[in-house]
Amino acid sequence: MKIASYLYRRKSALLKGLVLGCTVWLTVTVLLFMEDRRISPAPNNNPTADGDGGYQQQQQPIAAAQRMSAMAAAAVDENQLLEDEFPLEGGVEQQPAVAVVREQQQAARTSSRRSQMAVGGLQNGEGVLPQPNSALNDDSKTVYGEMGKPVVLPANLTAEIKKLVDEGWKNNAFNQYASDLISVHRSLPDPRDEWCKKPGRYLDNLPQTSVVVCFHNEAWSVLLRTVHSILDRSPEHLIREIILVDDFSDMPHLKTQLEEYVLNYPKVKIVRAKKREGLIRARLMGARYASAPVLTYLDSHCECTEGWLEPLLDRITRNHTTVVCPVIDPINDETLSYHPHRVTSVGGFNWKLMFNWHVVPEREKKRHKNQAEPVWSPTMAGGLFAIDKKFFERLGTYDSGFDIWGGENLELSFKTWMCGGTLEIVPCSHVGHIFRKRSPYKWRSGVNVLKKNSIRLAEVWMDDYSKYYYERIGNDLGDFGDIMSRKELRRKLKCKSFKWYLENIYPELFIPGDAVASGEVRNLGYGNKTCLDSPARKTDLNKPAGLYPCHKMGGNQIKNVVSNMCVDSKGDINKPVDLWQCHQQGGNQYWMLSKMGEIRRDESCLDYAGSDVILYPCHGSKGNQYWNYNPHTKQLRHGSSKKCLAISDTREKLLMEECDVMLSRQMWQFENYNATLATEDSRMRH
Numbered sequence: 246m247k248i249a250s251y252l253y254r255r256k257s258a259l260l261k262g263l264v265l266g267c268t269v270w271l272t273v274t275v276l277l278f279m280e281d282r283r284i285s286p287a288p289n290n291n292p293t294a295d296g297d298g299g300y301q302q303q304q305q306p307i308a309a310a311q312r313m314s315a316m317a318a319a320a321v322d323e324n325q326l327l328e329d330e331f332p333l334e335g336g337v338e339q340q341p342a343v344a345v346v347r348e349q350q351q352a353a354r355t356s357s358r359r360s361q362m363a364v365g366g367l368q369n370g371e372g373v374l375p376q377p378n379s380a381l382n383d384d385s386k387t388v389y390g391e392m393g394k395p396v397v398l399p400a401n402l403t404a405e406i407k408k409l410v411d412e413g414w415k416n417n418a419f420n421q422y423a424s425d426l427i428s429v430h431r432s433l434p435d436p437r438d439e440w441c442k443k444p445g446r447y448l449d450n451l452p453q454t455s456v457v458v459c460f461h462n463e464a465w466s467v468l469l470r471t472v473h474s475i476l477d478r479s480p481e482h483l484i485r486e487i488i489l490v491d492d493f494s495d496m497p498h499l500k501t502q503l504e505e506y507v508l509n510y511p512k513v514k515i516v517r518a519k520k521r522e523g524l525i526r527a528r529l530m531g532a533r534y535a536s537a538p539v540l541t542y543l544d545s546h547c548e549c550t551e552g553w554l555e556p557l558l559d560r561i562t563r564n565h566t567t568v569v570c571p572v573i574d575p576i577n578d579e580t581l582s583y584h585p586h587r588v589t590s591v592g593g594f595n596w597k598l599m600f601n602w603h604v605v606p607e608r609e610k611k612r613h614k615n616q617a618e619p620v621w622s623p624t625m626a627g628g629l630f631a632i633d634k635k636f637f638e639r640l641g642t643y644d645s646g647f648d649i650w651g652g653e654n655l656e657l658s659f660k661t662w663m664c665g666g667t668l669e670i671v672p673c674s675h676v677g678h679i680f681r682k683r684s685p686y687k688w689r690s691g692v693n694v695l696k697k698n699s700i701r702l703a704e705v706w707m708d709d710y711s712k713y714y715y716e717r718i719g720n721d722l723g724d725f726g727d728i729m730s731r732k733e734l735r736r737k738l739k740c741k742s743f744k745w746y747l748e749n750i751y752p753e754l755f756i757p758g759d760a761v762a763s764g765e766v767r768n769l770g771y772g773n774k775t776c777l778d779s780p781a782r783k784t785d786l787n788k789p790a791g792l793y794p795c796h797k798m799g800g801n802q803i804k805n806v807v808s809n810m811c812v813d814s815k816g817d818i819n820k821p822v823d824l825w826q827c828h829q830q831g832g833n834q835y836w837m838l839s840k841m842g843e844i845r846r847d848e849s850c851l852d853y854a855g856s857d858v859i860l861y862p863c864h865g866s867k868g869n870q871y872w873n874y875n876p877h878t879k880q881l882r883h884g885s886s887k888k889c890l891a892i893s894d895t896r897e898k899l900l901m902e903e904c905d906v907m908l909s910r911q912m913w914q915f916e917n918y919n920a921t922l923a924t925e926d927s928r929m930r931h
Contacts, residue, residue, distance in 0.1 A: 423581050437675065453539070462685075486535070539634060567668075
C-alpha cells in the first residue's frame, strides 16, 4: 500500500520522465538519419568553371558507388566503365549493345584528391610559384599557358618544388609541373589558313566519329587537356563518343579519380585492359567498342585546335577510302608552349624503316591551287589520324602479330596506297602534340619488338625491296612469327606491288640497288686505315664530315687508300663529316654513290659549299652535292669547285684541294664499286 501510495503521489514525475525518454529517442533517430544523408549526398553534376575557361573543379563529392550501382542495374549507360573481354584476333566487329560494366567496391575507393604538387615555400624571397591551378581562380595571379604561351619556371625554385619538377620529368618525360599550372581548357591560337574558314568549305552531312585515346600512366592535366580540347573544339553532333583506353595504368589518379571525373561527361567512356597490351592492341580494343562510322585516333598528350575535326571528316565523306592526318604541331616538352606549323610536310621513310618528314614535293604542289588543300603523303606518323571504320576493317586493321608499338604506321600507309586507298595530310586540321625526347615507359627486355614488327612488314608488303632493310640489320631476321594470314589478306584485296608504290607514290626515295658504289669509303693514304664516317643524324647536318678508323661494319664509311682511314659520319646534318679508323662493320661508315653523283646516307648527302665538307639534306640538283669518282686515279672530284677530296696530314680532317694524281691523300676506295653500272650511267650522262 505504501508503494502504491508513493507511486500515486509521484505520477507527475513519472509522466515527465516518460515524455523526456521519448523525446531523447526521437532526437537521436533524427540525428542519425541526418548524418546518413550527410555521408551519402546526392551526386553533383554541375562543376563550376571560371568565366575565362579556367580550371574546372576536379574534387567533387560524388557518390561513385551509388552511381555505378545504378548503372549496373540499368545494364547500359552512355558513360560506361568497360573492361576488355574480347580476343584481339580478327577485325573490328561490332559489340553487343550491353557491354561489360565493371562493378565498383566502395572499400577500394581511392581519395578523389588529385595527385597534384604541393605549394613550395619561399627561398630568399624569390622563386615562388603558386600551387598548380590555384592561380586560375584568383584574378590577382597569372594564368599560365593561355594562347599556347610558354610556362617558364624560375631558376631559383625551392628545394621542395625542384624535387616535384624532377619527379614530373622522370615519370612523364615532359614538364608535368608546368602542365599542371595550365588550365585543362586553355586557349590556343588558330593556325588555319583563311582558305579553310570559307563558308561552305565542308559538306553539311558529315558523319559522326568515335575518338579513341590510348594511355598508360599519363599525367592528369595532360590527359584531361586532351579530352577537353576534343569536347571544347569539336561540333557536339559530330562526336559520338570519346573512348579512353587505359593500357593497364597503375597510377592512382587514373583509377577511381578518373572514373568519377568522366561521369560528368556522358560522351566519355573508359575501357580498361586487364594486362599491359601496348599501343597497337590498345587501339584495337578502342576500335572494338567504337560505334561511330569513322574512327579518329589521338595520342593522350594532344591539344586540338579550332576547326580541327570538320576537314578530316569532309575528306572521308567525299571518299571513304581516304585516310587523313592533321598537321601535327609540336608542344614543347619543357614549357608546354604551342608552335603551329606554317609549312605542311609529308611523311616518308628510310631503308631502316624509320618514319621521317619531308617537304611537299614539287610534283604534288603542282596538283593544287592553294597550299591549304589536302596533300598526298607516302606515309603517316601514325599517332593522329582518322579512317572510315569499314575501310579499316577491310584493310585488316593492324597486324595482330605486331607487338607493343612500331611499324604499324608504315604497314597501314603501305596497304592504304597499295590496296586502293589514299593517304592525305590535311593542312586545315591542326592538332598539337607533346614530343618527348625519350619514352618514360618500361617494357620487358630481350625482345626487339620494333625489329620484329618491321620484318613482318617487310615480308608481307615490300616484295624484293625488303632486302634493303635486311642489309641494315645484318640479315638477322630471327623468329618473326606466322605471316600467312597477312599475305592472304594482300592477295584477297588484290593489292598493287611495292614497286608500283615506289614509282607512283614515293619516287623521291633513293633505291640502294641503283647505287654505283656502296659500303665504306677508305682513304688510301697514311696507312690505309681511315674511313669517311658519320651517323647522319639530324643534329649532325651542316657539320663537317670526318675520318675514323675503318671498321668494316658498313654504315658510315668510305676508305682513303693510303691512310686506311674512312669517311665517317654520325649523320649530323650541317656538321662536318669525320674520318675514323675503318671498322668494316657498316653503321656510320656505310655510304652509297648514286647515279647522280651523290655520296649519300639515306636522305643526307656529302655537300661542299667552299668551307667544310658537311652532310646536308639531299636536294637532287647536283651542284654542291655532285661528286665524280675516277676508278683509275681513285679521286673524288667535286663537280662545281673542281677540287678533290683529301685528308689532312694529321689524318683528322677532310680537305678540299687542287687535284693531283700523285697525292695518295686524295685517293679513295669504295668497298663495293659496280664498274658496269658506272659505265652505263656515264654514257647516259653524256
